[in-house]
Amino acid sequence: MKISKTSIFYRVTRNAKAMVGIIIVTMVVLMALLAPIIAPYDPYEISLGRPLESPNSTFLFGTDVLGRDVLSRIIYGSRISLIAALSVGLISAFLAVIFGLTAGYIGGKTDLIIMRFVDIMLSIPGIIIAIVVAAIFNPSLFTVIIALSFGMTSGFTRVVRSKALALKEETYVRAAESIGESKLFIMLRYILPNTLGIVFIQIALNMSSTVIFEAGISYLGLGSQPPSTSWGLMLSEASQRLYNAPKTFAIIPGLFILVLVLGLNFLGDGLRDIYDPRLR
Amino acid sequence: MSEKILEVENLKVNFLLPDSIVYAVRDASFDLKRNEIMGIVGESGSGKSVSCLSTLRLLPKKIKTEGKIIIDGHNILEEEESWVRKNIRGKKISMVFQDPTVALNPIYSIGWQMREALMFRKEKIGDSKKETEFIINILDELKVTDPEQVINKYPHQLSGGMKQRIVIAIALLLQSDILIADEPTTSLDVTIQHEVVEVITRLKKDYEMSVIFISHDLNLLADYCDRMVVMYGGMVLEKGYTDEVYNNPKSPYTRALLKCIPPLTGNKKDFEPIPGEILNPRKVIQGCPFEPRCKKRKEKCGKEIPRLEKTGSERYIRCFYPD
Amino acid sequence: MNQVLEDNQKSLLSVKNLKIYFPVEKSFLDRMFALGRLKFVHAVDDVSIELKKGETLGIVGESGSGKSTLGYGILGLANITEGSIFFEGLKINSKLSLKQEKYKKNNIQMVFQDPFSSLNPAMRISEVVTRPLMVSGNKYTRSQVRQKLNKALNDVGLREEDAGKYPHEFSGGQKQRIAIARVLIVDPELIIADEITSSLDVSIQSQILNILIKMKSEKLSMIYITHDLRVARLINDRIAIMYMGKIIEHGKTSEIYSNPLHPYTRALLSAIPGNKMENKIYLKGRIPSLINPKPGCRLYSRCPYRKKICKTEYPKMVNDSSGKHSVACHLVKSI
Numbered sequence: 047m048k049i050s051k052t053s054i055f056y057r058v059t060r061n062a063k064a065m066v067g068i069i070i071v072t073m074v075v076l077m078a079l080l081a082p083i084i085a086p087y088d089p090y091e092i093s094l095g096r097p098l099e100s101p102n103s104t105f106l107f108g109t110d111v112l113g114r115d116v117l118s119r120i121i122y123g124s125r126i127s128l129i130a131a132l133s134v135g136l137i138s139a140f141l142a143v144i145f146g147l148t149a150g151y152i153g154g155k156t157d158l159i160i161m162r163f164v165d166i167m168l169s170i171p172g173i174i175i176a177i178v179v180a181a182i183f184n185p186s187l188f189t190v191i192i193a194l195s196f197g198m199t200s201g202f203t204r205v206v207r208s209k210a211l212a213l214k215e216e217t218y219v220r221a222a223e224s225i226g227e228s229k230l231f232i233m234l235r236y237i238l239p240n241t242l243g244i245v246f247i248q249i250a251l252n253m254s255s256t257v258i259f260e261a262g263i264s265y266l267g268l269g270s271q272p273p274s275t276s277w278g279l280m281l282s283e284a285s286q287r288l289y290n291a292p293k294t295f296a297i298i299p300g301l302f303i304l305v306l307v308l309g310l311n312f313l314g315d316g317l318r319d320i321y322d323p324r325l326r
Numbered sequence: 327m328s329e330k331i332l333e334v335e336n337l338k339v340n341f342l343l344p345d346s347i348v349y350a351v352r353d354a355s356f357d358l359k360r361n362e363i364m365g366i367v368g369e370s371g372s373g374k375s376v377s378c379l380s381t382l383r384l385l386p387k388k389i390k391t392e393g394k395i396i397i398d399g400h401n402i403l404e405e406e407e408s409w410v411r412k413n414i415r416g417k418k419i420s421m422v423f424q425d426p427t428v429a430l431n432p433i434y435s436i437g438w439q440m441r442e443a444l445m446f447r448k449e450k451i452g453d454s455k456k457e458t459e460f461i462i463n464i465l466d467e468l469k470v471t472d473p474e475q476v477i478n479k480y481p482h483q484l485s486g487g488m489k490q491r492i493v494i495a496i497a498l499l500l501q502s503d504i505l506i507a508d509e510p511t512t513s514l515d516v517t518i519q520h521e522v523v524e525v526i527t528r529l530k531k532d533y534e535m536s537v538i539f540i541s542h543d544l545n546l547l548a549d550y551c552d553r554m555v556v557m558y559g560g561m562v563l564e565k566g567y568t569d570e571v572y573n574n575p576k577s578p579y580t581r582a583l584l585k586c587i588p589p590l591t592g593n594k595k596d597f598e599p600i601p602g603e604i605l606n607p608r609k610v611i612q613g614c615p616f617e618p619r620c621k622k623r624k625e626k627c628g629k630e631i632p633r634l635e636k637t638g639s640e641r642y643i644r645c646f647y648p649d
Numbered sequence: 650m651n652q653v654l655e656d657n658q659k660s661l662l663s664v665k666n667l668k669i670y671f672p673v674e675k676s677f678l679d680r681m682f683a684l685g686r687l688k689f690v691h692a693v694d695d696v697s698i699e700l701k702k703g704e705t706l707g708i709v710g711e712s713g714s715g716k717s718t719l720g721y722g723i724l725g726l727a728n729i730t731e732g733s734i735f736f737e738g739l740k741i742n743s744k745l746s747l748k749q750e751k752y753k754k755n756n757i758q759m760v761f762q763d764p765f766s767s768l769n770p771a772m773r774i775s776e777v778v779t780r781p782l783m784v785s786g787n788k789y790t791r792s793q794v795r796q797k798l799n800k801a802l803n804d805v806g807l808r809e810e811d812a813g814k815y816p817h818e819f820s821g822g823q824k825q826r827i828a829i830a831r832v833l834i835v836d837p838e839l840i841i842a843d844e845i846t847s848s849l850d851v852s853i854q855s856q857i858l859n860i861l862i863k864m865k866s867e868k869l870s871m872i873y874i875t876h877d878l879r880v881a882r883l884i885n886d887r888i889a890i891m892y893m894g895k896i897i898e899h900g901k902t903s904e905i906y907s908n909p910l911h912p913y914t915r916a917l918l919s920a921i922p923g924n925k926m927e928n929k930i931y932l933k934g935r936i937p938s939l940i941n942p943k944p945g946c947r948l949y950s951r952c953p954y955r956k957k958i959c960k961t962e963y964p965k966m967v968n969d970s971s972g973k974h975s976v977a978c979h980l981v982k983s984i
Contacts, residue, residue, distance in 0.1 A: 060344070217767040219827075223726055225781045226754040239771030369850040487937055494817055515933055516876065516920045540850060545923025586855035588883035590906070590924050597883060599855035618871040619852075 057320045066318025070309025078124040085118040087273050108292055110283060116295065120302060122275040127306060130191055130260040131253035138197040139249050142202035147233050147241070149203070150210025160208070164200045172197035173261060173266075180268040187276070187296040190260050197259075198252045205248055208243045217287075243321035251313030256306045261303050268282040277303050328359035331397065331502060331536055332381065332419075334621035338392035339385065349377040352571060354393075354613070358504065363530050363537040365547030365568070365585075368557035371607045372641050374540050377557075378506045382419055383410045416446050420497035420568055424509040426489035430481040436492055437461060437477030443496045464495050467477045467532070468525050487518035491525050498533060505529060506538045511546070544583055548572040553640060556580050559605035559615025563633055566641035576637070576648040579616045614645070622647055660735070661870050662700040662839060667720050667732035669693035669715075673940060680781070681855070684767040690939045694894035695732075700839070703868040707885030707902070709875060712937060714891040716874045717762075720841045724759050737838070749919070751786045758832040762844040764824035768816040772872070774827055775812035781835045801830040805860055822853035829860060840864075843874045858883060878921055882906055890914050893939060893947040896966075900974035910976040912952050946979065954980055 058064050058169075077084070087094055093104075101108045107116035146181040154270070183189050187281040208276075216272040222232050262280030263269035270276035272283075275307060277299040284296035334356050340346035351373040358364050367372040379385055381395050381402060395402040397418055402410060423429055431439060440461045444451060460475070462598045465473035468491050481489055490510055497505050507526060511519040527550055528536040541547055547554055548568055555565040556577060564577035575581045585598040602619035605611070611630040614620070620627065626646055634644040655932050673688035674680045679866045682686065700706050710716040725741070734742045758781070761767045768777055782789055789797070799809045816824060818952045819848040824843055825845055832840055842861070846854040847897050861884050865871065875881050881888055882902055889899035890913065898911040909919040913928060919929035932951040937943070946952070946959045958979050966977045 100752070217761045217763050218769045220726065221759070221761055221767055221831075224726055224759050224770070224779070225831075226751075226784045227780065236769050240769075290655075369852060445886060516878075517916055519922075520920050520931055543922055544851075545921075547922075548923050581849065585766060586852055588858065588879040590879050590882060590918075594883055597855070599859040600852035601856065603822070604850055604853065624689075 051180060058316070061316045061320055062294055063312045064320065067309050067311070067313030067316055071313060072226060073305050074124050074309065075128060078120055078128050080160075081121050081125060085115075085121045087115040087118045089114065089118040090123040091115075091271050096286070098291050098295065101294055104119075107298055108294055110295065111287060111291075116280075118296065119275045119280060120277070120298060123277045123280065123299070123302070124306070126187060126270060126276040127257045127260060127303070130194070131256045131310070133191045134194045134198055134256040135249045135253040137191075138198040138202050138246060138252055141195070141199045141236065141246075142206050143245060145199070146203045146206025147210050147237060150207040151214055151233050151237055152213075152229065157207075160203070164203050164278070167196065167200040168204075173263070176259075176263045176268050185262075185268045187270045187274070190263050193263070194256050198255065202248050202252065204302065205244060207240060209244055210237055212245060213237050213240055243317075247317045247321065248312050250310055250317060254310035254314065256304060257307050257310065272301075328361060330357045331360050332358040332538075333396040334381070334393070335396065336393040337377055337380060337395065338390075339373070339380055340390045341386065342388040342390060349560055349610070352381070353631075353634075354557065354560070354562050356555045356565060358538055360536055361530060361534050362552040363539055363550055364553045364555065365539045365541065365546050365551035366542050366555045367541055367555060369542055369604055371559060371604055372557040373560040374557050375508055376531055378421070378508060378538060378540060380420060382415050383407070383505070384415075384421075391427060401442075401497065416443075416500050416502065417448065418502060419504040419506060420500055420502035422490070422493050422497060422505065422510050424506045425513050426486060426493050427481065429493050430489060432481050434480075435477065436479055436484070437480070440464075440477070440496055440499065441445065443499060446500060448501050460499070461472070464499055465492075468498075468528070469521075470495075470497055480531070485518070486514045487521045490514065490522045494522070494525055494529070498529065498535070502535065504536050504538070506540070508540045509542070510539075512541070512543075519546075526550070532564060544587065545578075556583070559611070560607065561615055561644065562642070563616065563644045565643065570638070570641060576641075576643045578620050578622050578649065579644050579649075581649060582619075582621065595623070598608050622649075633641050659701070660696075660699045661702045661704075661737060662872075663735040664696060664698045664719075664723065665733045665735070667693055667696045667719070667722060667734065668730045669718050669727055669821075670730040686783065688940050691894045691939075691942055692727075692939065693722060694942075696894070698889055698893075698899070700870060700872060702838070702870050704887065705865055705869075705871045705873060705885045707873045707875065707881040709878060709881050709888055709890040710891035711876050711917075713893065713939060715894040716876075716891050717843055719891070720759065720843050720872065720874050724757060724841060725753070749943050755835050756785075756786050756838040757841070758835065758837040758839070759841045759843060760825075760828050760832050760845050762847060764821045764848065765826060767828050768824055770816055773812065774802075774814055777816070777827060778812070778831045778834055781831060785835055797834050803833040804833055804863075806856070822849055822856060825849065825857055826860065829857075833864075839870050839872070841872045841874070844876070846880060847875070847877070853878075854880075866982060877886045878906075878917060890917065893936065893942065893949055895977070897948070897978070898919070898974075898976040900969075902975075904974045908974070910974070910981050911948075911978050912954055912980075913948050914976075920951075956980075 073166065091114060094115055095109045095113050096111060097111050097113050099105055099109040104247055105115050105117065107120060108115055145164065147162050149157040172194060175197055176190065179189045179193040219232060222236050260269060260276065262279030263275045265282040270279050272279065280299040281296065284291060284299065288296060334354055337351050337354040341350055354373055366374045380391065383402060391403050395416065402414060441457055444457055451460055461477060462473045462491040465476060470476055470491060470606050511522050514522065526537055526539065530537055530625045539547060539551055551568050553566065554568045554571045556563050556571065556579065563579050564571060564575065571580065575584060582600045585596065586600045588597055600619055605615050613630055614632055615629040617623050625649065631648050632644050634642050636642050658752055662958050669692050670689040672691055673690060674683050696719060698706065698709050708716045708865045713720055722729055729742045734754060736757065739749060745753065748947055749795045758969060775798060778801055779794055782794055782797060798812060802809060802811060807823065807830065819827065824846060846857050851858065858880065865884060873881065873885055885902050886902060886906050888902050890911065892913050898905065904913065909918055916932045918926060919922060919931060930953055934951045944963065945961050946964055949955050949959050952959065964977045964979045966975050967981055967983060968975045
């Protein structure tokens with residue numbers, strides 16, 4: 047099979063960072079998809095073993111305070127993190143592209159209105175939004191996703207808008223205007239395809255932020271609620287029992303969060319390297 | 327007969343990219359004599375810029391070079407980086423590039439930048455007051471109006487032609503023996519080009535500098551250079567005294583080049599385009615680089631690379647069937 | 650009034666007293682602080698040109714002359730401050746009916762300068778070249794489109810197989826051919842070419858010029874904007890020289906080149922390398938600002954022949970009897 051030397055596929059496979067990122071993320075995704083098959087026990091079943099056991103041959107990561115198998119909970123926890131990351135990533139991308147392209151290309155009053163709105167959103171810390179949303183609806187993974195989507199859209203919109211502004215000045219956009227292309231068609235067929243590079247990068251980075259934020263918000267009790275297997279929640283449970291619990295209990299969820307975030311960051315950075323025009 | 331102060335012998339430069347090799351210079355040989363202006367003309371991929379950058383070793387790390395570049399008895403290609411930095415860059419050879427805007431630092435005044443250059447001069451001036459005088463003097467010599475005001479200005483406040491003259495002035499005050507000017511007028515308006523080229527010709531006359539003038543414009547070089555080198559596809563195809571090369575070109579490429587430039591006077595029908603694409607520097611060639619596009623090509627041209635042969639005083643042609 | 654319309658109808662394009670000024674103070678606050686003395690860049694300052702069908706007119710000038718802005722103005726890509734543009738008798742810089750807009754859009758096309766950014770990297774060549782057909786408002790069958798695409802590609806020396814490729818797979822010269830094909834496919838009445846060979850190698854430039862010569866032999870009407878006097882001579886029937894937003898000399902190409910009258914024209918010709926002409930003149934000094942320019946001839950500060958009147962009064966355009974040569978210079982009383 048002849049692979050074009052300049053194709054995306056070729057460039058991705060030669061970029062070490064991106065490859066490491068892809069491998070890590072793929073492994074976590076597989077873990078989430080195959081959870082029912084690879085998890086040794088039911089993650090919600092209590093009193094499987096004695097509470098707070100250290101890792102042993104029956105329970106590879108030990109047990110938590112209710113006697114549940116930590117390993118199984120970790121495996122199922124990947125689903126929470128990935129669902130959150132993917133949802134927030136895609137929702138924020140969808141909204142940011144619509145707002146950013148319109149603000150950047152149409153400009154004028156439309157731009158002013160959209161960007162003022164975005165600025166307001168940007169000025170509110172994500173945690174505050176999470177608290178408010180959690181207060182309105184009962185805290186759950188759903189509220190976390192809503193809050194984070196809201197929070198991530200603003201920064202993302204800015205990024206898309208500045209790319210649209212730059213592309214607006216490109217000769218091929220001028221040429222399109224001069225032959226009478228409609229504004230909508232120009233946004234969709236001339237500007238959008240050329241912003242996909244930075245959009246993918248931003249999605250990867252947003253996903254990595256989401257994993258941390260979801261864990262953090264759940265840790266604070268404002269997100270996923272027990273008996274959820276959220277890694278953040280597991281960290282919270284561990285922090286309340288630092289003295290009695292085995293050391294692994296607090297480290298393991300944190301480690302998994304770290305690895306997934308690193309993987310997503312590497313992917314984002316790797317993509318950024320690939321899309322850097324200097325390396326063409 | 328002037329002595330040779332720079333000799334490039336069978337230079338070959340390959341850029342080693344992760345997935346391919348770029349044959350930037352396939353075979354270049356030329357020399358520069360004391361107190362002359364030599365022009366190198368070529369299109370993209372001709373190797374004219376890379377050959378000259380090689381004399382300063384201003385090339386990326388992943389390269390393979392062959393051949394010799396001899397200055398003062400030293401082969402530049404074999405010396406240590408530190409030696410080249412100490413003895414060649416800014417000392418023996420100074421370079422002026424196409425865009426003067428990026429050659430000057432936007433946040434420092436002209437005077438500051440010129441004074442900074444003075445620090446690298448062979449004979450230091452020392453005294454701050456004397457330095458300023460020296461700088462003003464040089465600017466004056468280069469016909470810069472109100473030099474006392476110019477030294478306090480910033481690059482963005484000056485025109486393109488003015489900036490280019492400042493860049494040349496910096497090369498001048500470094501007391502370099504050789505100035506390499508790489509397309510110095512290409513980014514300037516045509517009525518300003520004249521200012522800059524005048525300055526360069528004065529360098530030869532009044533400062534006894536030797537100049538290599540690189541351009542894609544054959545006519546520009548013909549007006550000002552003593553000798554000319556014509557390059558294509560990484561090779562020297564023809565070289566000699568300007569008079570001879572311009573008025574009696576022997577390489578089909580030189581001839582074709584002259585004919586494809588729209589004439590300013592005379593019959594418009596003399597205009598003849600050159601077909602085909604410019605030789606891709608990544609392509610490995612078995613024969614003459616110009617062969618695919620040459621009107622006069624015969625079978626041998628594609629199979630064997632012609633050698634650069636001497637046909638007269640300073641006159642060399644690379645062609646099996648010269649005109 | 651009728652006579653004016655008649656005259657306009659004889660020309661394909663008629664530009665009358667066109668002014669394109671760009672405001673320096675753009676924001677509301679800036680304008681407030683200007684206290685009435687608003688500044689404008691006089692990019693195009695009272696320009697009038699005529700183009701007959703089948704003719705090529707060269708607009709020649711250096712950077713800042715306003716030549717590109719003039720092209721954009723004719724196309725409708727720049728805001729007209731004052732003046733009129735008539736295309737086949739129709740005033741195109743005013744409100745037009747949908748039918749008229751469509752006619753204008755399909756018949757005045759532009760080829761831009763930079764081949765490297767004039768094609769959408771995300772579109773295949775087939776789409777790039779056929780877009781003008783798709784937005785033309787006319788209906789074409791699939792096979793008609795295919796036919797037109799292949800003809801356009803062949804006309805510029807490209808092959809039908811090239812249609813499936815993306816822009817980055819082509820060289821600069823080939824990209825410029827694609828840009829020309831894009832314009833030819835709708836068979837426009839008027840083509841405006843803005844410095845289309847400036848960023849190309851000499852040998853490639855010659856190929857593009859050859860395409861233009863071929864187009865010219867097929868009676869295409871064209872306005873060719875350039876700074877290169879050699880190129881301008883080759884393909885234009887008539888030439889207009891621009892300096893600082895004004896046309897200072899215009900006429901039949903052979904006339905201008907053999908008998909340049911305006912000092913600026915002479916300076917431009919003198920500056921061309923390889924030009925063996927007598928009495929070369931060189932301009933000193935800098936180009937003055939285009940913002941709210943002073944009255945009088947624009948070349949005053951740099952002209953070696955300047956007189957007192959040149960500083961205070963702008964010279965009127967003087968025509969020769971046959972209409973082949975016109976110049977605006979106080980030193981030239983009659984031709």
